[in-house]
Amino acid sequence: MTYAILQRLAQMLFVMFGISLLVFLIFFGTPGVDPAARIAGRNASPEVLEAVRHSFGFDQPFYVQYLTMMKKIFVTGDLTSFVNRGWKVVPAVLDTIPVTLSLVFGAAVLWVVFSLIIGVVAAAFRDRWPDKLLMILGLIGISMPVYWLGEVMNLITQSRFHDIWLFAWVPPLGYKEFGKDPEGWFLTLVIPWITLSILYIGLYGRVLRASITEALQEDYIRTARAKGLSETRILLRHALRTSLIAFVTLFGLDFGALVGGSALLTEVVFGLQGVGKLTFDALQNLDLPVIMTTVLYASFFVVLANAVVDVVYILLDPRVRTS
């Protein structure tokens, strides 16, 4: 077991190295472009260009440049923006993390609860109309672009139907800190939570229904039926439990990916200053140091989250544990 965990951690480190190398190559090694000009931003003066070249060591060999980049982002954290002169990038990125976590955490609660209900109900009514209806609704949820759904939500709750009782409580767009204003925090996030979770409710509901239906074909279910257990008990205690393994693995991956930047579109539409919105704003200003930092921090987080999921899996699975 220890060997399996160590192997997984070694793979994690390798993937992290690979990603940092890829980011380095994309930003500094793309043929036919001057990286200094890109980092300095639009209409940079020759002095700024010279400062960028010196600061990132572009006159030195490639491996020195790579190490300089990694040191600036992870060790000293003194990477500065050249578009907003002197702005420290790493603390700015760290400041946005609570916003993204608030958004993703709430959405995750919603999607786990509702997809469990949908998956179980659809499997219980499989091939009858409640099943078909739920699966079509799920498919519609998967097929909607999340940023567009967010705009439709804004149109309904902020403009067209804001004055009716149902949406009168919706506060203007923005983020309120949990520590200062818990109620405001909750109210501003309700609509973004719903928007972000709809895709995952559809996806997980469908995945769960499929794996429960598959589990119901297994021999141990026939045994359970032969023992005279009730259908509800078979569904919830036997079929659902096996299906949760795939569900939990998927959940770990998607939660990591969302915190690591996939919530970007939702943050942009609802004006939440999270990691994704920071990246988006940097994209509009062509502020490359910010993008390098968010990309590296976010993808390292995703890789770490995936590794944690796998290690937990190793710890939980008796077949791996005993070998």
Place this chain on the structure above:
Amino acid sequence: MNTAANISRGPWATALHRLSRDRTALVALAFFVLIVLSCLSAPIYAWWAGVDPFKSTLDAVITIDGVQHPVMELPTTGLALGYTPIGPTWRLGNYFLGADNQGRDVMARLLYGGLNSIVIASAATAFTLIFATAFGLLAGFFGGVIDMVISRILDVLWAFPVYLLAISLSIVLITQGISIGPITIESSSLALPVFIIGVIYIPYVARPVRGQVMALRQSDFVMAAIGLGAPSGRILWKDILPNVSTTLIVFIPIMMALNMLTESALSFLSIGVQPPAASWGTIIQDGQTLLYTRPAVALAPGIMIVISVLSLNVFGDGLRDALDPRSKIKLGRG
């Protein structure tokens, strides 16, 4: 035991027969074909309506029921600052869905934009499938060092969050374009979003293909071919590729749907299709500032995306059931 039907039909014919009896899948396919055809007619529509969807026409005037309306209306309420584009007229050929911020016909842009969205999604799907198949075949068949190198590269691409990888690639490529040796690609070229979307999804297809090839490598008929001394290229082409082709076909509509969503998201973030060209994502972005005054600009392309992606997903479900009834093929996420 063999009935006539069982003897006469090969696996492909059986699948086609199953698909032809799946009415839901066929309706979905018909919807998508209809959307493709209407988008293909974009130039005809623009010519018939007499509009140029790529040029701002702030001073245009249209006539409805004998009354003249300027395309950019002066506001009648509030501070009366700035112009509001005309809303939907619901008259085909006459600013059916209204105008955008630059006085351009949204209906014409919607059709042209759909054309770009579909072309990019199809090209990116082809790109992903070709490279993913090549990587999956090589890694799964030869194993050893080749497998290790390819698998590690796929691991890195897989772990890289999709939108962050796309943003990194596009900020470097789209801001200035790229020139490698004699090849120069303009920053406004559609080839860039195709390349970006095509690359990021390679692991989603390559991993399952690799797994299947590894299993086939151990099967009796491949072992026999190897034992007979058949060259590797021939085995890959004649024995293994036909056996993974089902998986690849099942992937086509699903990848199309995923790519359309990704393309629209990247264009919405202004790192996909570049103006003045349109795609459904860029039109939604154009409509963002008009959301509360002229919601049709942002709503219409979104509805088109939902219908297209939904019909591709429904058709994809039917196709999988027809080709792979015991659903042995496990698709990646998405």
